[in-house]
Amino acid sequence: MAQNSSYVTVDGEFDSLEDRSFLTIDDYDLSGQNVILRIDINSSINPENGDLLDDTRIKRHSATVKELSDKYARVIVLAHQSRPGKLDFVNLEKHGERMSQIINKEIKFIDDIYGKEAIKHINNIKDGEIILLDNVRFDDEEIELSKFMNDNFDLQRKSKMVRKLSPQASFFINDAFAASHRCQPSLVGFAEDMPALAGRVMQRELDFLGKAISSGPTPRIAVLGGSKAADSVAIAENFLQKGVEKILTGGVVANIFLIASGVDIGKPSTEFIEKHIPNHETVIRLAKELLKKFKGRIEIPTDVALNIDGKRYGTNVSNLPQEHSLYDIGIDTLVNYINIIEKAGTIIANGPMGVFEDSEFATGTNEVFSAISKSDGMTVVGGGETAMAFNQMGLADGIRHISTGGGACISFMSGETMPALEAMRRSKNKFNK
Ligand code: 3PG
16 A cells, blocks of 8 residues: 655656656655665677676665665566677676675575575565576567567566566566566566565656656757657657647758758758658658648758868758758857757757767757756756767766666657557556555
């Protein structure tokens, strides 16, 4: 039974549980309880020696693990690393060692997921202790039973992992926002057998991303760039429908909108889209519809930087040459974007403005990202490559929230149904009586 009906959100406000579609750690007394905690510590790994190359996700989830242990829960951690067939598809021993250093507590790594060894250790677990079971994707069913059936999660619930581990715990805590677009047993299978609670990483992601899109301080704007143009056009549609006031476009996303508005972007950039953007005709059609439906709310570059023999050449979009590629937004566009960013109450950013890896064409991305990091508004940055760019540019400290999710963040921003969130929602309906 839920303990209380409210909790402190990331912004320090109290929201009533009824307003929330999920339960959290604050809703139950977990001391002395066995909890299954699913985290996402999928990390970059050096294929030559198996060492971790990045511990960002491990650090983020450490807070949830420590809090649960400090509250005397008996913490049984589930996580994955990579996918079958990949070089970094390894066990979680080094992840456990790293997390243990971070929280300064012992984390016992067990090289078993739900067999005899795992159950033996679970049976002996004491209040406040933490055990990390092995890479859940070593289990074939975790990969095979991942179809989202919409009306139920029976497939996943009947998996061996869930059948063996469910009787061992009273609560399932899902902290794995970065995997919540997946419908695998370890993410959705436990939620019907016991209350499924959002962990701190999950809670923070949902609070920040949700607010950035629907209810953060106004005006709310989004900066969408990069080369994943199909995703970005879908994200733009969802954002505009949910009340994001303006979308600033860059990179291939801007090129799609330029084409949709009737601009000829020249041969190489057009060919890039034809070759690399799946269903590009449909994407351009949607971009056209959005320009019409949300008139004045999608900002498209008025000038760009061309790549002419490796050098930057700024020009207006009204008469672009056929033979050169568009590599960055132009200076007038940049000034306009910075003005809009400076006045925004909420900014959500996903994707660079151009080919920023080449310093000749990094100005647009550098300046736009730098303006975002200086903003006093609520700033949220999508995970994966955008997060990496903010880190490389030394701008990450100025951002309120950087998502841990790559694919999951895109899925959330596009407004897709995410199986693991759906499982938590249904679990709340079932257990919060
Ligand atoms: C990620 O790294 O984005 C998540 O861990 C999900 O991994 P996946 O794409 O292999 O499911």
